[in-house]
Amino acid sequence: MTTTSTQRAVVDRVAPQRPAPRKKRNWSMAGRIVLLLIASVLILGPVLWTLSTSLRPPAESFQLPPSFLPLNPDFSSYDQVFKQLNIMLLVLNSALVTGLIAVGQMFTAALAGYAFANLKFRGRGALFSIVLATMMVPAQVTIVPVFMLIRGIGLSDTLLALILPAIPTAFGTFLMRQYFLGLPSDLGEAAAIDGASPWRTFRSVYAPLAMPGMAIVGILAFNYHWNEFFRPLILTISEQNFTLPLGLVSLQGNLGTGSISVVLAGVILSMIPALVVFMFGQRALRDGLTAGTGK
């Protein structure tokens, strides 16, 4: 485990090189770059197309050939999003739901991960196996009982119905356990000699060191729940509790194809927070998504 991981970190930057005749290599590299560029255009093109449509006057959405670059961007679609859809409320709901889930996951996962890594108690291994096993059952399968439960405790059609069930996280707990296992144990011993209580040892010594791990849990939770559609579709009923993806899909349904550029403007706006995460937390997001898949 240790060797592969370090190797990976090192080799990550040095791609496997093959000694080949110079000319041939240049040609093959050029060919590869062309193919990769085509793939990038296919990936980024649809998003750029959406952006450019949202910046054209709504009437031009169905004009072919289209005016490619809106040189004089027209923001009327963005005005309309604010008029036709209570988008501030959707943003607020999404931010509240996503933020509270992320913070909740960071804390509960850090606490549980610390217990599984550093504290000794009876049944630790078995309990951890159960936590891991819950990841096998897809959320879509348990949604019916979760829906009943939410109704039963009187939370149906509230934002709490979305937040509470999403806070306990098996994957986050797993991630934080691994993170704490990687921290040196001398620190805890030193704190113990100084007379710190176990809680203080966690609070003042380990938790601050585990911040990067908690950040990964938080960013993963943000990415997942900001974009989530299935649970909000089932657990919220009135429009005042809709989150962004749900609000946008229902706007598309209401509008038909009439002013698609308005919906697309909403789609672009909803991407902004995810883009910010992409720019500043891409590394953490990549680490989180692929964590636990190593050998």
Next chain:
Amino acid sequence: MSTATTGMSTARRNKTGTRGQRITTGKQRQRWLPWAFLAPTILGMGLFTLVPIVASVVLAFFRWDIISAPSFVGFDNFAEVVQDPTVRVSFLNTILFVVVAVALQLGLALALAIMVQEKLPAWLRVFFRSAFFFPLILSAASVSIFMRYLFNEQFGVVNWLLSFVGIPAVPWLTTPAGSAAVVILVYVWQNFGFSFLLFIGGLASIPTETYEAASIDGATGWRKHRHVTLPLLSPTTLVASVMAIINALQVFDQPYVLTRGGPGDATRTAVMVIFESAFQRLQFGQASAIGVILTLIIMAITAAQFRLSKRFVFYQ
């Protein structure tokens, strides 16, 4: 793949058991302490995950529409569900979807990962990696909204571009085959980046010396990848395919937003019929039965793949 995975591998873990034990005032205090740390996660998971798992298995044997009291019906729900033509078509659709989408996703991800990891200017490598990763941060619902616009038969940019190579307007969202193709393309467009990330990690862990040795033996290009990369990458391929299959089996957002399962039942998936029988027809027992069947399929595939891996995967 680094901070979390590298961190976890430090060799200190043998000491962990005794860490922070002697400091407490007495044995009594130590005993409940771990449970205080665990309480939020364990209680929350028990209530919102374990109880629902048990409940959905139990519910599968009852007829219940919320309004009247649930009544025990034995295996009736399973019998009805298995004979229901819509449910059957949906499961067939899902299996077909998984086969095509996962094959495309893994093939594309592997090819692009190999191309990106070979000699390339550093800034270009960063650009390509970010570009392929990008769709993962978007909402599947939003992606489906704009893809529906791009695939519009008359005004969509896809058909407009195809017209330049002489392809007449494709009825993407109005025919069964066209709709299935769009759902698959949109799903793969958004998700191949995840497999791509896994393959990048796997490729980076293949030692450079292996390639040097292979090229001394005269292996180049395709042969090098066929005889060195693929065998050494097989553990990654296994993980990537298990995850891709499990995720694809649960597809919902894309077909729901793109086609609502239509035309007819052409793009209806297993999770869509769970959703519809529970929350549109209020047949909660049947919905649970479908869910139990789907879970069993997922578990069987996972088990089968790990069994296969013993035979075909090459571990270093």
